[in-house]
Amino acid sequence: MTRTYDVIKNKKGEGDEPLRLSEIENLKSEERGSYETPEARASQEEQEIDNAERLYTSCQNYMREVREKVKTNQPIELETAFNLIRQITESSSMAERVYQLTNTFYHGKDYYISNPVNTMVYTIKMGLHMGYTREKLTELALAAFLHDVGMFMIPENIIGKADSLTESELALIRRHSELGKNLLFKFKDEFPWLVRAVHEHQERESGQGYPRGIKGDDITEYAKIIGICDSYEAMTHNRPHRKAIMQFASVRELIETKNLLFPAKILRTFLEVFSLYPIGSYVKLNNNAIGLVIATNKDQPLKPIIKILFDGHGKKVTDEKIIDLKQNTVLNILDGVSEEELPS
Numbered sequence: 248m249t250r251t252y253d254v255i256k257n258k259k260g261e262g263d264e265p266l267r268l269s270e271i272e273n274l275k276s277e278e279r280g281s282y283e284t285p286e287a288r289a290s291q292e293e294q295e296i297d298n299a300e301r302l303y304t305s306c307q308n309y310m311r312e313v314r315e316k317v318k319t320n321q322p323i324e325l326e327t328a329f330n331l332i333r334q335i336t337e338s339s340s341m342a343e344r345v346y347q348l349t350n351t352f353y354h355g356k357d358y359y360i361s362n363p364v365n366t367m368v369y370t371i372k373m374g375l376h377m378g379y380t381r382e383k384l385t386e387l388a389l390a391a392f393l394h395d396v397g398m399f400m401i402p403e404n405i406i407g408k409a410d411s412l413t414e415s416e417l418a419l420i421r422r423h424s425e426l427g428k429n430l431l432f433k434f435k436d437e438f439p440w441l442v443r444a445v446h447e448h449q450e451r452e453s454g455q456g457y458p459r460g461i462k463g464d465d466i467t468e469y470a471k472i473i474g475i476c477d478s479y480e481a482m483t484h485n486r487p488h489r490k491a492i493m494q495f496a497s498v499r500e501l502i503e504t505k506n507l508l509f510p511a512k513i514l515r516t517f518l519e520v521f522s523l524y525p526i527g528s529y530v531k532l533n534n535n536a537i538g539l540v541i542a543t544n545k546d547q548p549l550k551p552i553i554k555i556l557f558d559g560h561g562k563k564v565t566d567e568k569i570i571d572l573k574q575n576t577v578l579n580i581l582d583g584v585s586e587e588e589l590p591s
Contacts, residue, residue, distance in 0.1 A: 295340060295341065295344055296344060298341070298344075299341060299344035299345050299347075299348060300348065302331065302334055302335060302341070302345060303345055303348045303364065305331055306331050306364040306367070306392075307357075307360050307361065307364055309327050309328060309331060310360045310363055310364060310392075311360055312327075313393070313396060313399070314359075314360070314399045317396065317399040317400060317430060318399060318400075322433075323393075323396070323430065323431070325389065325434070325438075328389055328392050328393070329385065329389065332367070332371075332385055332388045332389060332392070333385070335368070335371060335388075336371060336375075336381070336384060336385070336388070339375075342368075342371055342372065342375065345368055346368050346369075346371075346372055349364075349365040349368050349369070349480075350483070350527060359395065359398050359399070359406060362395060362477070362480055362481065363391070363392055363393065363394060363395050363396075364392070365480045366391050366392075366394060366395075366473065366476045366477045366480045367388050367391040367392040369391075369476035369479065369480060369521075370387050370388055370391040370472050370473055370476050371384065371387075371388050372520050372521075373472050373476065373516055373517065373520050374387045374388070374472070376516055376519060376520050377516055386438075386440050386441070386469065387444075387469050387472060387473070389438075389441060390440065390441050390444035390445055390448075390469050390470075390473060391472075391473045391476065391477075393427070393431065393441070393445060394427070394444070394445050394448045394473050394477060395423060395427065395477075396426075396427045396430055396431065396445065397422070397423035397424060397425065397426030397427030397428075397429075397430060397445075398420075398423045398426075398427075400423070400426045400430070401419055401420060401422075401423060401426075405419060405420065406420065421449070421457050421458070422458070424445065424446055424447070424448060424449050424457070424458055425446070425458050427445045427446070428442055428445055428446040431445055440467070440469060443467050443469075443470070444467055444469035444470045444473060446458075446470075447461070447466050447467055447470035448470045448473040448474050448477060449474065450462070450465075450466045450470060450474070451466075451474070451507070451508045451509070452466070452471075452506055452507060452508055452509055452510050453506070453507045453508070455507070455508070456474075456508075463510075468513075471509060471510065471513050472513060474508075474509065475501065475508075475509045475513055475514070475517050476517075478501060478508075479498070479501060479517070479521065482500065482501075498518070498521060498522070498523050498524075498525070499523060501514070501517065502514065502518065502523070518548055519545055519548065522540075522543040522548045522551065523548055523549060524540045524543070524548075524549075524551045524580065524583070525540065525543075526540050526541065526542065526543060526551075527539070527540065528540050528583060529556075529583065529584040529585070529586065529588075529589065530551075530553065530580045530581075530582070530583055530584060531580070531581045531582050531583075531584050532553070532578050532579065532580060532581060533578060533579050533580075533581050534559045534578060535558075535559035535560075536555050536557060536558050536559050537555075537556055537557040537584055537589065537590070538553035538554055538555045538556055538570070539553065539554045539556055540552070540553060541553070541554045541569070544571075544572075544573045547573050549580070550571075550572035550573040550579075551572060552569065552570070552571045552572070552573075553569070553570045553571075553572060554567070554568070554569055555568040555569075555570060556589070557589070557590050561590040562590075563590070
């Protein structure tokens with residue numbers, strides 16, 4: 248069996264320890280800070296944004312190539328996927344920049360291309376938070392990248408249907424994890440974890456999932472992480488037969504499943520990484536003011552940092568007003584607010 252370590256390693260010893268990307272970035276920042284001008288830092292930031300956009304686009308293009316190969320019965324190659332994942336995970340800033348693109352960059356134009364890309368990026372964030380080694384992080388990300396590859400074998404008139412799906416159509420879609428396993432079966436000796444995670448990503452903790460209805464420890468952890476990230480991605484982005492719901496509502500919906508769909512460890516990690524009130528979401532406070540979440544408090548995920556946009560009377564706030572709800576004992580969040588609900 249080929250180890251992922253042997254595929255991705257660049258130097259002796261790499262991959263043996265949990266990633267400490269933030270520490271590397273902090274050292275680089277301290278080293279640069281003594282001589283970099285503000286203009287140089289701004290130029291570097293622009294370059295990083297451009298690189299992230301090119302990388303995200305390359306991920307989409309890879310998935311389009313995979314789709315074409317599946318539809319024309321050509322073999323799928325993994326080298327490109329390994330290389331893209333390496334580029335995303337090579338620094339904490341790049342991983343974060345690519346993550347920011349999942350909600351803003353071409354995410355609604357081709358759902359079955361953007362979904363696996365976004366799901367892969369979400370699993371990277373969770374794997375980093377869980378202290379995964381570089382080898383495990385790469386395995387998880389690759390399985391997430393290809394988790395829905397079986398969808399490409401289902402007719403376009405079904406997966407692209409705007410109306411509600413019939414029972415027979417739903418049954419066909421539920422075959423996609425089996426179809427994905429079959430498509431990747433040639434990798435079972437080299438990368439057995441890949442085939443297993445793709446096969447099990449729709450299984451759920453209490454046995455309500457498919458295709459086999461297995462539960463608990465019988466489901467690989469990779470599949471559980473992919474499952475919750477895929478569910479979140481599907482909720483927060485438009486699909487052909489279902490409109491997206493707000494990030495706040497989608498996270499709350501996942502939390503309310505308790506341990507029925509996902510184990511407590513995975514749910515807790517998910518909430519710590521993505522928060523009930525994700526960055527970029529709008530919220531209404533108990534004084535009726537509306538604000539934008541600009542940062543989260545990991546130790547208190549229900550009390551993020553808010554930039555006030557409208558006061559309690561719906562009047563736009565012109566002066567910058569930032570409130571850290573963790574430090575405020577009077578204000579709290581009443582509900583999430585969609586962009587359409589913002590005062591005109």
